[in-house]
Amino acid sequence: TPVAATAAVQWYVAESDIAMFPTIGDIVLNRITKAVMENAAFAVTGMATSWDKRCIRTEDHQPLIGVSSFGNLQKSVDRITKWLEARGYEVMHFHASGPGGKALENLAGQGELTGVIDLTTSELTDLLTGGVYSAGDGRLRSAGAAGIPQVVVPGAIDHTNWWVGECPERYKSREFYQYNVEILLMRTNAEEMAALGQMMAERLNDAKGPVTVMIPTQGFSQHIIRETQDIDGNAIGSWLQPETDQAFTDTMRQHLTHGRIVELDFHINDHEFADACVEELMKSLEP
Amino acid sequence: TPVAATAAVQWYVAESDIAMFPTIGDIVLNRITKAVMENAAFAVTGMATSWDKRCIRTEDHQPLIGVSSFGNLQKSVDRITKWLEARGYEVMHFHASGPGGKALENLAGQGELTGVIDLTTSELTDLLTGGVYSAGDGRLRSAGAAGIPQVVVPGAIDHTNWWVGECPERYKSREFYQYNVEILLMRTNAEEMAALGQMMAERLNDAKGPVTVMIPTQGFSQHIIRETQDIDGNAIGSWLQPETDQAFTDTMRQHLTHGRIVELDFHINDHEFADACVEELMKSLEP
Incomplete structure (x- = not known):
């Protein structure tokens, strides 16, 4: 989203773990926005795979x-x-x-x-x-x-x-x-x-x-x-x-x-x- | 980085396609920062794979x-x-x-x-x-x-x-x-x-x-x-x-x-x- 590159990002991300991908251009498909959205999609896939692996860990945490x-x-x-x-x-x-x-x-x-x-x-x-x-x-x-x-x-x-x-x-x-x-x-x-x-x-x-x-x-x-x-x-x-x-x-x-x-x-x-x-x-x- | 959730993100991202991953905590390893850094690492891997695929496309773009x-x-x-x-x-x-x-x-x-x-x-x-x-x-x-x-x-x-x-x-x-x-x-x-x-x-x-x-x-x-x-x-x-x-x-x-x-x-x-x-x-x- 174009918001990802403005000061307004602080209100959306705040104390969360949200990562924002700047689209550079607004949401219409062209060579640039396609590339950044593909990037974001592959990033989500990568993170989902990682999450799945982390869920089967059984290690105990220290306080x-x-x-x-x-x-x-x-x-x-x-x-x-x-x-x-x-x-x-x-x-x-x-x-x-x-x-x-x-x-x-x-x-x-x-x-x-x-x-x-x-x-x-x-x-x-x-x-x-x-x-x-x-x-x-x-x-x-x-x-x-x-x-x-x-x-x-x-x-x-x-x-x-x-x-x-x-x-x-x-x-x-x-x-x-x-x-x-x-x-x-x-x-x-x-x-x-x-x-x-x-x-x-x-x-x-x-x-x-x-x-x-x-x-x-x-x-x-x-x-x-x-x-x-x-x-x-x-x-x-x-x-x-x-x-x-x-x-x-x-x-x-x-x-x-x-x-x-x-x-x-x-x-x-x-x-x-x-x-x-x-x-x-x-x-x-x-x- | 902790900067990813502040107004300062605008100066680092600006008009680029940089995505920032908030670490929530500062850089020391614990259950929370490990999880967000693993996420970011897997995201980078996913994006690199994607980029590699995109590089071998030969389609021409319209103006x-x-x-x-x-x-x-x-x-x-x-x-x-x-x-x-x-x-x-x-x-x-x-x-x-x-x-x-x-x-x-x-x-x-x-x-x-x-x-x-x-x-x-x-x-x-x-x-x-x-x-x-x-x-x-x-x-x-x-x-x-x-x-x-x-x-x-x-x-x-x-x-x-x-x-x-x-x-x-x-x-x-x-x-x-x-x-x-x-x-x-x-x-x-x-x-x-x-x-x-x-x-x-x-x-x-x-x-x-x-x-x-x-x-x-x-x-x-x-x-x-x-x-x-x-x-x-x-x-x-x-x-x-x-x-x-x-x-x-x-x-x-x-x-x-x-x-x-x-x-x-x-x-x-x-x-x-x-x-x-x-x-x-x-x-x-x-x-």
Whole structure:
């Protein structure tokens, strides 16, 4: 379909495993559309054959742990994954760019996950501000509703994601860092950090399973090494802003009535922090 | 890849035939990502087998005519297609939502097209205003550079396309019609019509082949049957605005130095208009 090459594909594919084949031209038969439709038909045949083979497998699966991830938290994600796999778990990473968070919520709701280390909750920042990586209002709800153990971290909530050139007018006076050719990061301010602490606490209060909020006081993302800039690219100051991030911790402490809060004097990507997240989940899984 | 489910897919797929398989989770092996990657691998195998078979076909193709299309010009597109096929041509429709126009330009530039009826040039409106269906600055250039005959119509240039809820602030006082749950149409005003006449004329002046601009004076799209509304949905007036559309014709007459202009007192979807477009192309193709 011609939709497969537009931004609209996000609404059709979302968190599903739908693959879209662009027809290039609209649906009328000619040498080009015939070729792409033949391709799609053969692909479907190939996948159906594969599915048939997979259905007769009888192997048992190890319990599956969901970990929400971002490139700038890779050190921590890798360390967590290594330990979980060493302890006999399968690990699934959910990239926190919208569809990832939705898939995490879906799979948790369907009972596919045994536990969650929700390291990268930044989709909630985008939900709050209107950023392009929101996973919708269902985020941070399903694992709690399913009663599975959760370790929750304010990972990468220190920024909103905008497409370069498309940051809304009302945010133009904020602090930024252009991450790559597509993505402009906007530093979360104290007011938003406070709103996030409350929002996340309220969602976690509804959880039916164990919850631990783990807070790395030396910084919520790898971006702390950067300088922030105004919208025109002039340097403003440091991305590392402990007083801003403290607003999250304060409102989290004020509103969380279910589970507990652990503050650790590490950066989110420190080995010690990653190890503590794994240990905390293990306590809930293997009491 | 996780990108396959985001708006960013448009930049990777664009006018190509790339199909993207969402991995749901990030790239680490588990029961879910194994299944989707197996699917993708079997799809590739299926497509490769298909390609191999197609390569040994020796059938000759009939000459291919490109027609740019939109749902609201379907009557005219269908009529044009029927006549072209009856005369022994293959027809390819390019949906004017950005990737379609880019594909049209690419295939014209590669020598795949024998002629073009560019009925739906509305991507140029989105290029001018910043709308979401722009095909970039290359639009209306390649067929001319390739020297192939062109019949060009201001089809559906009477609106810009916005995602619902994402119309820029600076346009909020304009006239609109919400086409469906995703798309908000903004009625092109006289100033923009004048700019479009000049822009299209300047591009066509560079053409190396024959050019005819066909103008349907009773309306450029099916939307003339609608009432326009303000951004809050209150009725303003009629979508049919001949004096607005006249601004296009005036600047086109003023700036076009190559080819000719034919004004016809029909609506763009009238059979008579579609038939005249086909006849005009035939004159250039079969002199």
